Amino acid sequence: MSRPFHLAWFTSFKPPAWRSPWGGVSGEEWMTGEYYVSMVKQLERAGFDFIMFEDSSLVSEALGGTAEMDLKHGLHSPKLDPFPLLPVLARETEKIGLIATGSTSFYPPFILARVMATMDHLTGGRVGWNVVTSSQDIAAQNYGIDKLLEHDERYVQAQEFLDVVKALWDSWEPGAVVMDRETGHYADHTKVSPIHHEGTYFKVRGPLNMPAGPQGHPVICQAGGSPAGRDFAAQHANAIVATNPLLPRMKEYADDIRARAERLGRDPDEIRVLFHLSPVVGETEEEAWSVWRRTYGMEDPLQVEQTLAILAAVTSIDWKQFDLDEPFPQGLTTNGHQSVLDDLMARNVGKTLRESLTERAQMGPQTVGTVAQVADRMEQIVEDTGIDGFLIRAETGLSHTRRYIDSICFGLAPELQRRGLVRTDFPHATFRDNLLAF
Numbered sequence: 299m300s301r302p303f304h305l306a307w308f309t310s311f312k313p314p315a316w317r318s319p320w321g322g323v324s325g326e327e328w329m330t331g332e333y334y335v336s337m338v339k340q341l342e343r344a345g346f347d348f349i350m351f352e353d354s355s356l357v358s359e360a361l362g363g364t365a366e367m368d369l370k371h372g373l374h375s376p377k378l379d380p381f382p383l384l385p386v387l388a389r390e391t392e393k394i395g396l397i398a399t400g401s402t403s404f405y406p407p408f409i410l411a412r413v414m415a416t417m418d419h420l421t422g423g424r425v426g427w428n429v430v431t432s433s434q435d436i437a438a439q440n441y442g443i444d445k446l447l448e449h450d451e452r453y454v455q456a457q458e459f460l461d462v463v464k465a466l467w468d469s470w471e472p473g474a475v476v477m478d479r480e481t482g483h484y485a486d487h488t489k490v491s492p493i494h495h496e497g498t499y500f501k502v503r504g505p506l507n508m509p510a511g512p513q514g515h516p517v518i519c520q521a522g523g524s525p526a527g528r529d530f531a532a533q534h535a536n537a538i539v540a541t542n543p544l545l546p547r548m549k550e551y552a553d554d555i556r557a558r559a560e561r562l563g564r565d566p567d568e569i570r571v572l573f574h575l576s577p578v579v580g581e582t583e584e585e586a587w588s589v590w591r592r593t594y595g596m597e598d599p600l601q602v603e604q605t606l607a608i609l610a611a612v613t614s615i616d617w618k619q620f621d622l623d624e625p626f627p628q629g630l631t632t633n634g635h636q637s638v639l640d641d642l643m644a645r646n647v648g649k650t651l652r653e654s655l656t657e658r659a660q661m662g663p664q665t666v667g668t669v670a671q672v673a674d675r676m677e678q679i680v681e682d683t684g685i686d687g688f689l690i691r692a693e694t695g696l697s698h699t700r701r702y703i704d705s706i707c708f709g710l711a712p713e714l715q716r717r718g719l720v721r722t723d724f725p726h727a728t729f730r731d732n733l734l735a736f
């Protein structure tokens with residue numbers, strides 16, 4: 299039998315596909331969190347290890363120098379802060395892991411350490427932090443920073459950030475909380491120590507004013523793609539999330555991460571590498587393809603426009619300056635996600651910009667068919683690449699509907715569970731222990 303693998307879901311705390319015929323009232327209701335509450339309950343039953351909320355804090359003007367496209371398609375905005383959502387989701391579920399994103403360029407490390415530790419307590423050890431360095435100056439300007447540090451230096455800063463938050467989480471030794479009724483001591487001051495950190499970017503006295511949560515350190519999630527980012531991820535992360543439609547590239551990434559972890563003195567078995575996948579399943583193959591065409595076929599001008607805007611936002615390049623039906627431009631540079639841009643250019647040699655949009659929107663190897671066909675394909679991908687699982691996603695504006703979630707949670711996932719490929723229970727108390735159990 300094939301190796302079991304992990305399922306997770308990647309999303310944002312923003313409007314789902316409200317314009318879809320299956321959007322219902324989700325366009326109005328999402329801000330209350332209810333959409334995500336019902337979704338996360340389904341994911342837990344379907345054996346998902348975690349849900350992950352990406353995040354950013356900007357209204358993007360990357361396309362044509364105005365916010366029009368960003369707001370029209372709800373790309374970066376509106377987007378609510380996922381941190382306060384996690385404990386809400388935790389109250390409605392029992393075991394599933396809950397990850398939110400926080401930026402090392404913007405948070406003061408003390409606040410991040412304290413918020414994460416608080417959430418770890420509130421959720422009984424089920425939270426994770428997606429560590430990002432952020433890539434957009436327009437977001438930095440909301441935090442009093444005119445211009446972000448240069449790409450690789452952002453990871454040097456992130457490294458120091460991680461050193462500080464880990465030291466803060468460790469600033470209460472095990473046994474520091476004594477609750478001795480005889481002497482009246484709640485905590486033992488000899489086991490709670492300042493960290494006195496003075497580095498290049500941060501100065502933090504410590505200790506944290508609370509003990510760390512059940513996990514000690516919350517699960518660390520990361521998505522570094524560049525050499526600096528991969529080293530950072532390999533050194534710190536338990537869950538590494540990535541995007542590539544090409545199986546050899548997926549394999550190269552997973553192998554490289556494990557090799558880097560070893561070089562950095564870390565056990566590669568503490569890391570799970572998950573890749574984006576947007577499966578489209580139908581009761582028949584034809585039905586699945588018809589849904590796929592409507593979702594990713596770029597037949598709808600609004601789809602084209604939206605996907606161009608997404609591309610602009612992640613690369614900080616204004617794609618409107620290029621002809622859609624000319625060859626994909628080459629030799630571009632950005633102070634945004636350079637590795638994403640490099641990947642895009644390499645992958646789209648010989649294609650037009652328009653042709654690249656379908657691939658961009660589905661963000662992963664194409665998986666379309668009946669549940670059995672898609673399950674076969676997922677099994678094969680894991681076999682061929684050695685990745686640890688999939689980060690399921692729907693394009694928020696196009697296909698993120700309750701119907702899509704149903705197709706995965708009541709169709710695809712049960713088939714994977716029947717095959718013994720995906721978990722049917724969570725035997726451990728904490729998110730990390732469940733994630734690393736296989």
Ligand SMILES: Cc1cc2nc3c(=O)[nH]c(=O)nc-3n(C[C@H](O)[C@H](O)[C@H](O)COP(=O)(O)O)c2cc1C
Nearest residue numbers: 352353399430432521522523524527539540635637
């Ligand atoms: C699955 C996935 C999720 C990501 N989530 C976020 C996010 O929430 N916020 C953000 O600013 N960047 C996010 N990124 C960007 C990464 O943090 C990272 O910057 C990017 O993959 C490029 O790698 P590099 O920083 O090493 O160049 C994400 C990337 C991927 C692949």
